[in-house]
Amino acid sequence: MxxxxxxxxxxxxxxxxxxxxxxxxxxxxxxxxxxxxDPIVIVEQYVPIVITPTVLHALALQEVDEDVEYFLDRYGLGKLIAALRGAGLHFTGETTQRMVASDIDVHDTEAMMIIYALRPALIVGRDHDPFFEYLFPDVHDAMELPALDELDDAPTEAASDE
Known part of the structure; x- marks a missing residue:
């Protein structure tokens, strides 16, 4: 509170x-x-969107991360969730950053930017979201991510107080 x-x-x-x-x-x-x-499932035209704590965290990052704010303003929530999934697959070694860019139809530089901006949501989600495997059914335990306190650019309480 x-x-x-x-x-x-x-x-x-x-x-x-x-x-x-x-x-x-x-x-x-x-x-x-x-x-x-329970996770909320929104049925879109092509694929259902599952709203889990990790997705909410990714959305909330816009308040402390300009890259997430930019991406969300430009592309919207659906593409942010697709980018979150792409970032997770990237950190398992399943895809490259350029493959993510192609899959979600954004510029390579924007994909690179958002993949790294979403790391805090993936790290916390992996450790605390009971529905994390809904987003990454086959690879949820294979992501190579640092601990949150090891990120140089991770949002902190001090940053949010400024």
């Missing part, structure tokens, strides 16, 4: 709305309450 600058009452109001919509389940028998959610 503090990191998001939300009051306790506002946080509970938002959580109540998510529970009412059926997007989040709340276990009132625990203190603090335990919240769980």
């Amino acid at each position: 503090d990191a998001l600058d939300l009051s306790k009452s506002t946080t509970y109001e938002y959580i109540d709305q998510l529970v009412d919509l059926g997007l989040v389940d709340r276990d009132d028998s625990t203190r603090p309450h335990q919240l769980t959610a």
